[in-house]
Structure formats: structure tokens, C-alpha cells
Amino acid sequence: MSSIETRQTIIMANLKTICMAIIYIIISTISSVVLFKLAPNYTLTYNDYAELCAPTISCDANAKYRSINGSCNNLRTPWFGASITPHLRILDAYYDDGEYQFRKQANGNPLPNARYIQQKVFLYKQFPYPNDHNVLFMEWGQFVAHDTTHLPPDVSVGGTCCNLQKAKPVPPQCQAVIEVPKNDPIYLKRGQTCLNFNRARTSISYGCRLKPTTFMVEATHFIDGSQIYGSDEKVATDLRSFKDGRLKSDFYVGQQEFCPQRNRTSKQCDTSPNSSVCFAAGDSRVNQNLGIALFQNVFLRFHNIVAYDLKRFNPFWRDEKIYQETRRIVIAVIQHITYTHYLPILLGEHFMHLYGFFEQTVYDENVNPGTTQEHSTGAFRILHKEIPSILNFIDKYHFNIHPVFLTDWMNKPDLLPLSNNFDILLRGFQEMPTRQEQSSYNVWISNCLFQQTIPKFSGSDLLSTDIQRGRDTGMPPYNKMRSVCGIPEAKDFDDLIDLIPYKDIQNLKNLYSCVDDIDFLVGALLEMPAKGSKVGPTTQCIIADNFYRQKIGDRFFYDILGQPGSFTPEQLYTLKNVNFGNVICATSKLRYLPKNIFMPFDRRTNTRQIDCHTFTLNLKAWEDTSY
Numbered sequence: 001m002s003s004i005e006t007r008q009t010i011i012m013a014n015l016k017t018i019c020m021a022i023i024y025i026i027i028s029t030i031s032s033v034v035l036f037k038l039a040p041n042y043t044l045t046y047n048d049y050a051e052l053c054a055p056t057i058s059c060d061a062n063a064k065y066r067s068i069n070g071s072c073n074n075l076r077t078p079w080f081g082a083s084i085t086p087h088l089r090i091l092d093a094y095y096d097d098g099e100y101q102f103r104k105q106a107n108g109n110p111l112p113n114a115r116y117i118q119q120k121v122f123l124y125k126q127f128p129y130p131n132d133h134n135v136l137f138m139e140w141g142q143f144v145a146h147d148t149t150h151l152p153p154d155v156s157v158g159g160t161c162c163n164l165q166k167a168k169p170v171p172p173q174c175q176a177v178i179e180v181p182k183n184d185p186i187y188l189k190r191g192q193t194c195l196n197f198n199r200a201r202t203s204i205s206y207g208c209r210l211k212p213t214t215f216m217v218e219a220t221h222f223i224d225g226s227q228i229y230g231s232d233e234k235v236a237t238d239l240r241s242f243k244d245g246r247l248k249s250d251f252y253v254g255q256q257e258f259c260p261q262r263n264r265t266s267k268q269c270d271t272s273p274n275s276s277v278c279f280a281a282g283d284s285r286v287n288q289n290l291g292i293a294l295f296q297n298v299f300l301r302f303h304n305i306v307a308y309d310l311k312r313f314n315p316f317w318r319d320e321k322i323y324q325e326t327r328r329i330v331i332a333v334i335q336h337i338t339y340t341h342y343l344p345i346l347l348g349e350h351f352m353h354l355y356g357f358f359e360q361t362v363y364d365e366n367v368n369p370g371t372t373q374e375h376s377t378g379a380f381r382i383l384h385k386e387i388p389s390i391l392n393f394i395d396k397y398h399f400n401i402h403p404v405f406l407t408d409w410m411n412k413p414d415l416l417p418l419s420n421n422f423d424i425l426l427r428g429f430q431e432m433p434t435r436q437e438q439s440s441y442n443v444w445i446s447n448c449l450f451q452q453t454i455p456k457f458s459g460s461d462l463l464s465t466d467i468q469r470g471r472d473t474g475m476p477p478y479n480k481m482r483s484v485c486g487i488p489e490a491k492d493f494d495d496l497i498d499l500i501p502y503k504d505i506q507n508l509k510n511l512y513s514c515v516d517d518i519d520f521l522v523g524a525l526l527e528m529p530a531k532g533s534k535v536g537p538t539t540q541c542i543i544a545d546n547f548y549r550q551k552i553g554d555r556f557f558y559d560i561l562g563q564p565g566s567f568t569p570e571q572l573y574t575l576k577n578v579n580f581g582n583v584i585c586a587t588s589k590l591r592y593l594p595k596n597i598f599m600p601f602d603r604r605t606n607t608r609q610i611d612c613h614t615f616t617l618n619l620k621a622w623e624d625t626s627y
């Protein structure tokens with residue numbers, strides 16, 4: 001090529017880059033003001049579950065309290081939202097064979113290796129800026145996630161899937177382990193060639209065979225505190241003390257109350273001799289990390305405090321009545337915090353209004369309250385990007401006395417009951433900003449999740465796992481998810497410029513054969529956040545749809561009127577004045593908190609607004625004067 005031709009090529013390339021940049025600026029300005037909602041022409045589907053596998057349930061229409069497994073909330077279709085029912089699907093499952101095999105690329109090749117995508121697009125993009133919101137905000141998300149979805153991996157084969165790769169044949173649930181790519185900067189150096197992955201447990205484990213493969217959610221889909229109380233009767237019964245409505249608990253140093261201990265051999269806990277704490281709660285993931293263990297313990301204490309107060313106002317109430325009334329209050333508080341304080345930060349005020357989230361809930365039995373597969377295996381997971389590497393224990397003088405790596409304390413919450421750690425970790429969560437939203441996950445959960453060093457190093461990568469889980473559960477590709485949200489489907493990679501930065505598009509071109517191949521999680525992570533929101537427009541649309549249906553499709557939603565389980569106006573007034581700060585006041589030794597509890601502490605601007613000394617939870621509105 002002559003030097004003139006070379007120069008022309010360079011000029012053309014530069015012009016193209018400049019044009020793309022201009023288009024990007026114009027489109028991103030437009031898209032920052034347009035709000036994308038789930039298009040109304042999509043009917044949510046369950047495949048054949050309703051006809052072939054759904055149980056027949058008879059209900060008491062006058063029941064005042066929710067059932068433990070979520071059934072009978074919707075009286076017309078009693079299993080809607082119940083535990084052990086499948087995720088709802090916005091779009092049909094995408095499988096190569098229409099049943100179970102991972103989707104392929106348009107050119108017939110397998111999808112790119114999930115760890116390779118992590119390495120090429122995300123791993124090295126780490127921005128250290130602090131978030132406007134604190135670690136409590138991040139952890140609230142996980143707490144709600146565990147309330148509304150649980151799709152356990154199928155671990156019914158003995159041993160890890162990586163170790164079973166030489167078995168003949170390899171068990172079906174182990175056929176999707178993630179091979180470590182040749183040039184991996186972390187794992188190969190440590191001698192690890194395989195990232196463990198068990199495909200999710202299918203409906204066959206529950207005696208129900210469906211095509212395409214269907215996965216059962218073990219939690220109740222409703223926001224109903226199932227992570228505290230359990231999603232089945234046996235778990236719920238085991239957690240109750242059957243005395244004055246209280247949940248079972250254990251007391252440690254200084255009469256500090258914690259969740260009861262469970263069997264040490266449990267799969268949920270580190271079974272090595274240097275770990276000794278393993279909590280029991282309504283959700284088996286209670287011990288997964290120090291943050292979720294902290295929240296589960298906060299709400300265990302909160303339940304028992306409310307039960308105690310109700311008993312004071314109503315000395316004649318029996319155990320069952322106190323338990324049910326307390327549970328109803330705790331669930332109302334969780335719903336109130338989620339919809340009034342958490343979601344506006346996540347989705348932005350505009351979106352809250354668009355969906356009428358601030359309005360009085362009017363129950364609609366035609367609305368299915370089920371958690372969608374697209375939400376739980378895609379959109380809501382991208383908030384894994386907010387997880388910080390380090391958790392801080394902060395004393396009352398605001399000194400950070402004990403920072404720890406989150407990944408060093410997976411499945412062993414041993415630090416929590418020691419000394420005053422519960423209080424100072426809670427203060428750390430309140431005072432420290434969480435990780436700034438960005439397309440990557442932090443390097444520790446990207447490389448050292450559930451790491452072990454004995455007998456040799458093994459660790460996992462949450463981002464690769466999330467990508468692989470999407471493929472496992474037949475997640476529709478990113479482009480399809482755009483279109484269900486009313487965002488134009490991209491015809492080629494360059495069309496993505498409306499929502500995804502130019503450089504990332506170039507990376508995607510190098511990975512996928514065509515724009516329709518891109519995994520939903522990958523595209524969603526790369527989208528620029530929508531105006532006023534923590535997430536991009538596609539994610540915002542899928543998350544909002546989910547929370548919308550879980551509000552107006554929940555007959556027991558806390559502010560619904562005219563149902564057997566509705567609160568009185570006085571009770572509702574009390575509940576609407578509670579925020580998470582009040583819950584923290586009631587359950588810890590923290591004494592001063594900002595009213596905006598999801599904001600980190602700032603010495604210069606912080607005007608403390610909640611004085612826990614003056615806060616008492618007044619349950620007078622529950623006084624039963626008929627006695």
C-alpha cells in the first residue's frame with residue numbers, strides 16, 4: 001500500500017471513530033431521558049409447568065397470614081409465587097437442542113469461554129472511585145435477592161465437577177465446567193485448569209420432567225422474609241422456639257443474640273477444623289459471606305424484639321398469634337425499605353414514578369408475582385459489580401480497626417459473634433462506601449471466590465459463573481432482551497453504540513461471531529447507567545418489571561387495603577415511618593445514624609438525624625383492646 005493510501009486509510013478510520021463518538025454522544029443523551037419499560041406485548045411464560053406439574057392446592061380465602069411456602073397468595077392460581085415452582089420467563093429458553101444444551105453462536109461455534117470473556121473485557125477494568133452509597137445498600141440487594149430466588153446447583157454427584165471430567169460418561173450436571181484459558185493470568189500460575197460449575201438442579205429432582213429443562217426456585221418468589229422464616233414448613237418449624245412467638249437463637253459474649261447453630265457437617269459451611277460457626281436461618285445461604293450473615297442476624301434479633309414488644313402490649317396472646325403478627329410486621333418492614341428506600345436509589349426516581357412504585361398498592365390477581373429467570377440469572381446479578389473486596393470493622397471513634405477480605409470469610413462467619421464485632425461491622429457497612437458501579441466485578445470475587453489452599457489452590461470467579469449460569473438456564477441473548485424492553489435490536493455490533501462504549505464494542509467484536517450472540521449478562525454489564533440509576537436501561541427495565549409484579553401481584557403486600565391480612569391505618573402509619581436505621585438501632589449498640597441510612601458517613605456534611613436513644617419501636621397500634 002502506498003503512503004498516500006495508508007494515510008487515507010488512517011484518516012478514514014479516524015473519521016469513523018469520530019462519527020461513532022458523535023453518534024454515541026447524541027444517542028446516549030437521548031437514551032438518558034427516554035425510559036424503557038417492558039413492552040406490553042410480551043406474555044410471561046412457564047412452558048408446560050402449569051399443565052403438567054403444578055400441584056393442586058386448596059386455600060382458605062379468609063386466611064390473615066401468608067403461608068410459609070407462598071401458596072394461596074393468588075387464590076385463582078394458588079401456586080403462583082410459591083417455593084418449588086419455576087422462574088417465570090419473559091422469553092422462551094434458548095438452547096441449542098431446544099432442551100438443555102448450551103446455545104451456540106450464529107456461525108455454529110460454541111459461545112466464547114466465560115473466563116476468556118472475563119479476561120478480555122472485564123478483569124483489567126477496575127476503577128477505584130467510591131460509591132455515593134454504602135455497603136448496607138449493596139447488602140440490602142443480596143438480602144432481597146435471597147428472599148426472592150434460589151436456584152441451587154445440582155450437587156447430587158459425589159465430588160466436584162472438575163474432578164469428574166475424566167469419568168466416563170461425565171455426569172450431565174458436570175458437563176459445563178469452565179476450562180481455564182491458556183494465557184490466564186491468575187489460575188494457570190497456581191496450577192488450576194478448571195473452574196468448577198454444576199448445572200442448576202432441574203425440576204426432575206422434584207419428580208417433574210419438562211422440556212425445555214425447567215429449574216425450580218427453592219425460595220418463595222414474594223418478598224416475604226422467607227430467608228428469615230424458611231420457604232417450607234419443616235424449616236420454619238425448626239427455626240421457631242414456640243415460646244412467645246420467638247425464633248430460636250443462641251446467646252454469646254455479653255448476652256449478644258445470634259441465629260442458632262446448625263449441624264457442622266452441613267454443606268453450607270466450611271467444615272475445616274479452624275471454623276466453628278455455622279448459622280441456621282430460613283435460607284441456606286445465610287453463612288455465604290459476613291455481610292449476608294450480618295443481615296440475617298439483624299433480622300433474627302428484630303423478629304425477637306418485635307415479638308417481645310407485642311407480648312408486652314398483649315400479654316394474653318399465645319405463641320402462634322405473636323409469631324404470625326411479628327412475621328407480618330417484619331415482612332412489612334422489609335417491603336417498605338425495599339420499595340421506599342432501596343429501589344429509588346437503584347432505579348432512579350423517574351422510573352419509580354413510571355411504574356407507580358410510590359403509589360398505594362392495588363392488588364391485581366391477574367398479575368403473576370413470580371421472579372423471572374431474566375431477572376434472577378441476569379439483571380439482578382449484575383449488582384455483583386457493587387461488592388467491595390474489603391469489609392471494615394469500624395469503632396465508635398470511626399477508626400477502621402479490622403479490615404478483612406470478603407473472600408477470606410466465605411461460608412465461615414466466625415468473626416461475627418466475637419467480642420463487639422457485630423456492632424462494629426454494622427458500623428463499617430454504614431460508614432464505608434460500597435464499590436462504585438462499573439462493568440467489572442472486583443478482582444477478588446473474580447479470582448478467589450470460595451478459594452482453598454489445601455491441598456492446593458482452587459478458587460472460582462463469580463463473573464464467569466454468572467455468565468455460565470445464564471447459558472445453563474437458557475437465558476435469551478442480550479439483543480433479544482433489548483427488544484423486549486423497547487430498545488431497538490442492534491443489526492450489527494456498531495448499533496450497540498447507543499448504550500455501550502465504543503471500546504467495549506470492539507472487544508465484543510473480537511469475541512462473538514455476531515451481535516445476536518452476546519450473552520445478556522455481558523451486554524447488561526457493559527451498558528452505561530441510565531440517568532439517575534445504578535444500572536443500564538435494559539437491566540433497569542427487567543428489574544423494574546420484576547419488582548412491579550412482586551408488588552401488585554402480592555395479595556399480602558403491606559399497604560394493600562381491604563384484604564384479610566391488611567393492616568389498620570394506625571398500624572400502617574407506624575410501619576411507613578420505619579427505616580433501616582431504626583432496625584439497626586433496635587438490634588445493635590449503634591446509637592447515632594444518618595436518616596438516609598444507605599449513604600456513607602461523611603465527617604464534613606453528615607448531620608446525624610436518628611438518635612437511637614430517642615427511637616423506640618412503638619407497637620401501640622397493635623394493642624388488642626378486645627381483651
Ligand code: HEM
Nearest residue numbers: 138141142145149150151289291376380381383387465469
Ligand atoms: C455480598 C456479596 C455477594 C456474594 C459473595 C455473592 C455470591 C453469589 C453466588 C456465589 C451466587 C451463585 C452463583 C451461581 O452458582 O449461579 C450468587 C447468586 C445470586 N446473587 Fe449474589 N452475591 C453477593 C451479593 C449479591 C448482591 C448485592 C446481589 C443483588 C443486588 C446479588 C444477587 C444475586 C442473585 C439474584 C443470584 C441468583 C440467586 C439464585 O437464583 O440462586 N448477590 N451470588
Ligand SMILES: [Ca+2]
Nearest residue numbers: 147220222226
Ligand atoms: Ca420470599
